[in-house]
Amino acid sequence: MTTGLLEHLATGTPSLLNRLHRSLNQAMRSPAYREKLGLSRADEVTNLDRFAELPFLTKEDLRRHSPFGLCCADEQEIVRVHSTSGTTGDPVVIPYTARDVETFAALMARALSMAGMTDGDRAMVTPGYGLWTAGIGFQTGVERLGACAIPTGPIAMEMQMAFLRKMNPSYLIGTASMALLLGETIRREGLTPSLKGAILGAEQWGDGRRAVIERLLGAKTFDIYGMTETYGPGIAIECACQEGLHYWDDLFYFEVIDPATGTVLPEGETGELVITTLVKEGLPLIRYRTRDLAAILPGTCRCGSPYPRISRILGRSDDMITYRGVNLFPSSVEKLVAETPGLGSEFRIVLTTEEGKDCLDLEVERSCDGGDEPAKDLARKMKMTLSALPRVRLLPPGGLGREMKKTRRVFDNRSR
Amino acid sequence: MTTGLLEHLATGTPSLLNRLHRSLNQAMRSPAYREKLGLSRADEVTNLDRFAELPFLTKEDLRRHSPFGLCCADEQEIVRVHSTSGTTGDPVVIPYTARDVETFAALMARALSMAGMTDGDRAMVTPGYGLWTAGIGFQTGVERLGACAIPTGPIAMEMQMAFLRKMNPSYLIGTASMALLLGETIRREGLTPSLKGAILGAEQWGDGRRAVIERLLGAKTFDIYGMTETYGPGIAIECACQEGLHYWDDLFYFEVIDPATGTVLPEGETGELVITTLVKEGLPLIRYRTRDLAAILPGTCRCGSPYPRISRILGRSDDMITYRGVNLFPSSVEKLVAETPGLGSEFRIVLTTEEGKDCLDLEVERSCDGGDEPAKDLARKMKMTLSALPRVRLLPPGGLGREMKKTRRVFDNRSR
Numbered sequence A, B: 001m002t003t004g005l006l007e008h009l010a011t012g013t014p015s016l017l018n019r020l021h022r023s024l025n026q027a028m029r030s031p032a033y034r035e036k037l038g039l040s041r042a043d044e045v046t047n048l049d050r051f052a053e054l055p056f057l058t059k060e061d062l063r064r065h066s067p068f069g070l071c072c073a074d075e076q077e078i079v080r081v082h083s084t085s086g087t088t089g090d091p092v093v094i095p096y097t098a099r100d101v102e103t104f105a106a107l108m109a110r111a112l113s114m115a116g117m118t119d120g121d122r123a124m125v126t127p128g129y130g131l132w133t134a135g136i137g138f139q140t141g142v143e144r145l146g147a148c149a150i151p152t153g154p155i156a157m158e159m160q161m162a163f164l165r166k167m168n169p170s171y172l173i174g175t176a177s178m179a180l181l182l183g184e185t186i187r188r189e190g191l192t193p194s195l196k197g198a199i200l201g202a203e204q205w206g207d208g209r210r211a212v213i214e215r216l217l218g219a220k221t222f223d224i225y226g227m228t229e230t231y232g233p234g235i236a237i238e239c240a241c242q243e244g245l246h247y248w249d250d251l252f253y254f255e256v257i258d259p260a261t262g263t264v265l266p267e268g269e270t271g272e273l274v275i276t277t278l279v280k281e282g283l284p285l286i287r288y289r290t291r292d293l294a295a296i297l298p299g300t301c302r303c304g305s306p307y308p309r310i311s312r313i314l315g316r317s318d319d320m321i322t323y324r325g326v327n328l329f330p331s332s333v334e335k336l337v338a339e340t341p342g343l344g345s346e347f348r349i350v351l352t353t354e355e356g357k358d359c360l361d362l363e364v365e366r367s368c369d370g371g372d373e374p375a376k377d378l379a380r381k382m383k384m385t386l387s388a389l390p391r392v393r394l395l396p397p398g399g400l401g402r403e404m405k406k407t408r409r410v411f412d413n414r415s416r
């Protein structure tokens, strides 16, 4: 019923720089985080320009230090972990303090409230529970609002339909794919759904899909954003205007950067979203590269909310390559490169089309002089992932050049 | 860290009768519950003998009124539902108020604390989440204690092992089957587990299995008890003495009855456990027949705890019949009988052995005069469940006789 913590945080409204200092101080409780930031005291960051020079935090950083290297609370303060799905490598474990759990519930309640949910509503919560952050996050938000959670989770569609009929929910929470399937099933069975709203996230879905879903469900849809690293979903959500997602600037500092150069882009320009948490304790994020492409929207929303907005997420800045039907992650290649004796850390994936077929060239720096054995070794390892032997070309150390902020790993020159 | 609510409840320590009145008053907020109890005012129950004359509440009652017929809170007070698994028929939906969620967390924290868990521990929570009550119940209890929940849920054993290695838990929470499998895997991989305790419930497991599990895990095991209807697991648990399960008599009133006659049995005698909740709001239980066989143990435990004890659960009072390798529930037969035109509600399943083979006779009362069609109809329906055609015998209305407290549906006269 109350978002007490958040209102408490809002009183006094410290300046953004003060809030960033607070979060930096929390981050610097971890020696590894201090080293990563290259700071010994938070007040070395004297202004926002200086903040914009701090190094980015990446998922690879989180993975390398998982589970507790970047943890900034005492072990006894951690009451829960969640984990990323691990499809791109080892799962990354995110630790939560009791206050993090509380903040997550409060921000989720605020998000659901922006989507019109009140204590009289019943919400079917279809995302996964357990290690995944979404299920329990949505559920606690629903309960916090005093609405009723129907925690179906990812059970079979037949059971989802049984609970839909029996419980008559007014909100559906899940992915757009789930909403589409449920909507089609509802129509096929000739039911008249009583849904008022559908809160959908965790995957990209465009306006075409939105129109279909809204028609099938007879309900307004609300795009919701977030990820395990930022507590979970609920850090940004559409209001009824559907003109961008409001985000909570008392809890998060959003920047948008050029993904290639790392330069901060002005309002309105699309780039990679970079998130700094302002009150997170277990694993605070300082300039976390989300790899999600979006813009910070100028002006205020017609709904009158004081919270600023981002555009909907337009894609991922790099992450996945699809090569001859196989999904490949640069981080997987990086791992194989690291495991191959004779190779340095630097590599480049070059994709081309030759005679109508995808080709993958891997350019890798040697760590020392020697023969062609490392190239054969790496190609063999890659074949297990790719089901195709890549061409591996060895370069002398430093042969690939260097970037100041971010190294581009993938050059996709394939014809479309 | 605190079980504040429960300490609050303990102050003043009202008499048992006062507590029962409080729960009866809550139950009587539902018209259907009032009718079921045959009461118009709680204080008609003037003493415990009178309480022992109240009718039993059964799972069938819950099912018939699911989801909200027996709900004793305003709809706006309900913040969550859970559901029984539905293997024996339609899932039964149990509504929770915010206070029920709080009580569940507090009683679970008390249970885990009795098993020795403290804020320095890490507990792997392997039961299911979502509609199931156990996952979230254990997790909130762990968090309430200030320990760290690792919410693996029912993921594949390979992933369980990955989290075991990565997170080094000191407690395992799950079923005995899960503990056995995990223990065997740990030993096969030559790991030295760092577990201190394993909290195991949701299925029967005897002392033989306990010895094997404790040896494999190198940890003490604690049998824990509870079901969705009673919030969830955690309403009773073994202490380190392993001489029965302590239960929370400030939150529950336990009776043990003769399952055939319904007579309350004295301390020390084994019968069916009947549970009355004392502070539950959403769906309070008044004399709920658990179908679990146990005894209330006399005397006090060597551990010095003031909480009384029950024996471990010795079995189920009736529930499942195994017939030619197929599991059959009387409630499923009841449903089929109810769906067959021309039949009344009363039936009897008689199992015999003829020429070394299981035989099933179904004796069913007609609802009106007529031909043999209902018998054929029912037999056809039964065949889909049983994979064998039962013999159905029609009796006139009232032909099966009547019981005062509980009707026995199953007569198993098979030779063993």
Ligand SMILES: [Zn+2]
Pocket: A239, A240, A241, A246, A301, A302, A303, A304, A305
């Ligand atoms: Zn708006």
Ligand SMILES: [Zn+2]
Pocket: B239, B240, B241, B246, B301, B302, B303, B304, B305
């Ligand atoms: Zn004891």
